[in-house]
Amino acid sequence: MTTDTTTTPGHRSQQGRASRPAVWAPYAARVDLHLPGEHGSGSWEDAAVHPMAPTAGGWWEAPLDLPDGTDYGFAVDGGDARPDPRSPWQPHGVHGPSRTYDPAAYPWGDGGWAGRDVRGAVVYELHVGTFTDAGTLGAAVEHLDDLVALGVDVVELMPVAAFPGVHGWGYDGVALFAVHDPYGGPAALQRFVDAAHARGLAVCLDVVHNHLGPSGNYLSVFGPYFTDRHETPWGEAVNLDGPDAGEVRRLVLDSALRWLRDFHVDALRLDAVHELKDDSPVHLLAELATAVGALAEEVGRPLSLIAESDLNDAAMVTPVAEGGLGMTAQWADDVHHAVHATITGERHGYYVDFGPLEVLATVLTRVFRHDGGYSRFRGRDWGRPVPAGTDGRRFVVFSQDHDQVGNRALGDRPSERVDPGGLAISAALVLLSPFTPMLFMGEEWGARTRWQFFTDHAEPELAEAIRRGRTAEFGGHGWEEVYGGPVAVPDPQAASTVAASRLDRAERDRPEHARMLRWYSGLITLRRAEPDLASGDLAATSTRHDDGGAWFVLHRGSVAVVLVLGDEPVTLDLQADEVLAAWDGADLDGGRVTVPGRSVAVVRTGAGA
Structure with a gap:
């Protein structure tokens, strides 16, 4: 359920007091509200059961209001009780009861916050669970002053939507409205954003709408949230363009708007939008861009959308009014690949199309290496040219990020294999480019800690499938050549894998790391001081080599x-x-x-x- 103001049929909310549970279950003959016994028990056993009434559009509404902090769930046609598809809080894990939460009760202190457009900002990506030893949003607040001193403008949090277990990257989330409870839950996210704004930092939240994780995903119990008409790497696609797609789209849109409105988040990073399979007359992204634009007008501050897209198509950042999808910015992986291949000499996998300096020149002046020409890695022509006059700041670039580090066989950072001079060169290329630069946590001091892939699934068969899949995934990527021998992929389920991925802040005090930190900070300062470096004018950017x-x-x-x-x-x-x-x-x-x-x-x- 949601406790914010929505246009969802059959849903009523009284912020600060109580909320009336409602759920969309268009093909159900019966839906019951289950209220577990003692508050905080986390058990479905001995729950009070209240029949719900059908309302318009396939919605069902409970006969009573629930006070803030009440555990609840829904059962369809006499089946087991399940969490709310719009659950605002999952304090008992993704399989347990939902809990009501009133976001309006938080006493915000950011009334003077004017906001920050992401274009041209220095973005800093972090994973809450490994950014600190405690792995919570509260602990992360303690290091925000370090980011201010570095010169960061926007803190980008990897996904915080509730996911199975305690530890994970967050891309297998299953509750699009809830904040992962081990991170501190919804109140902790509000406190984090408030603390960031107090320091002049904007907050971007990574959200995943293209799939849900394999454990705790109960959406299909309630309605046709998925379709076999489209396929994704995770199986059936989210139903964005078929029968009953209107309420599925509404779920996604309401979730996105909730983070921006109720949690005062300034931007959303949208994961792998090329896997949002949508043949509707108006693509979901364009609809989202329009809705976010309206909300920005309402709240009186800029709100940004950053797309991760594999399409190499500037239509992603073209305004909706001009026929585009209306994103504020998009990631540009080609820039990463060119920088990485130049500095490391690696040519395996997708790096096969990168490496020569003329390719580096291409991406620094035209964004995409593949802008319509042949991609050897894909085995086909790929991408489109970026139109003349496009602001370079609409493209987010980096030399490290969670994917490019964590999806290496060993999760090793460039700092483990590249000399300090090479790291300094990478930093200069990213931070002084005509794009929007992004750093990955610890990069600024040349962190040597690896950042590996880890999960925390309780189901033994699922855990073993992930282990086998991870090993098979790296079988044909040429890692033996990179590492000089056979590779033993870290166990994603092992506690040691998580521990190895936590930042070691003691590194900052060592001379070589302190020097790198000064270099990054100095480049950011220079970027701000020199208008030519802060500009996104691609026409004023040239190269020679x-x-x-x-x-x-x-x-x-x-x-x-x-x-x-x-x-x-x-x-x-x-x-x-x-x-x-x-x-x-x-x-x-x-x-x-x-x-x-x-x-x-x-x-x-x-x-x-």
Whole structure:
């Protein structure tokens, strides 16, 4: 159930007092409200049962209001009681009763918060469960000042929607309205957002609408939430365009709007939107963009939508009024792949299409490596060109993120295999690019802790299937070549895998890590201070490089980022008159700049060489 104001038929809410339970079950002959006995018991046993009344549109409504903090659930046609598809809180886990929660009861302190558009912001992605030893939202608040000192603008939380067990990435969530209770539950998320806003930090929340996890997903008990007319990597697709799709779409839209309205979240990152299979006249994303735009007008602050899309199509960020899907920004994996392949030399898997410096030049000026041409990895033509005049800040780029680290066979970060100079080069390419830069937690100090894939499923057969699937997944990716021998994939269900993935903050005090932290902070400061670096003007961005691969220059207006990829110093005539930043120093002589091997310098070129 929801406790916010919605247009859902049959649902009534009295914020701050009680709420009237309602559920959509269009083909049910009977629906009952189950109220477990003693508050907080977490058990369906000996629950009081109240028949619900059918209302318009396939909805059923209970005959009584529930006070805030009441456990409840629904049973369809005499079956077992199940959690509410719109459960606001799952304190007993994803299989237990739901609990009412009134978001309006929280005493917000962010009345002066003006909001922050994500375009051009410095974004910082973190996983609540491994960002701190405690693994809670409350513990994460204690480190927000570190992010402010770094220069972060937006904190992006990986999914917090309730998922099975205690530990997990969050992409197998099954309760789209509830905050994972081991993280602290809904009140903890409100406190986190309030604390972030007090420090001038916006909050982005990663949400998953393209599938639900395999354990605790009871939506099909209630109605046709899935369809076999479309397939996804997780099986049947969410029913966005078939019979009864209207209420399924409403569930997704209401969930998204709830995070923005009731939790004061500033942006949503939408997971793998290419798996939202929708042949409707108006795509779900366009409908969501329109609804979020209306809410932004209502609350008087910017609200952003960031899409993760594999389509390489700028229609994703084209306004709805111009025929696009209306996203504020989208991830650009091609930039990551080009940077990673350049710095590491890896060419396995999807890196096969990356590596040469001309590819790096392409993505830094045109965003997509695959913009209509042939992709060897996919075995077909892929993508479309980015139209001239598109703001580069509509594309989120990174050298590390949860996927690109966690989906490596060992979950190893670049810092485990790349020299400090290479890490410094990667940071400069991302933070001084014409795009919206994103960092992954710990990257800023060159964290050596791995970040691995982990789950916490209680069902032995499911846990074993995940183990086998994880091992099989890496069988043909060329990891033996990368790691120099056979690879033993970490057990996703092992406590040691979670423990190994937690940040080690003691690293920050070690000289080599402290130096890297200063480098990141300095680049962010420089990016803010130099209008040419803060700009998203792709037309004012150009590159040149050595055919032999020894050096590469990224020109951002009158600022040049000089990368020396080889081991020997390089001297270039750039008409440079000032060194703005340098990893290992740089010498100027009559407009010529000399940069040491395996290093990077940022210089002002005056004439915009």
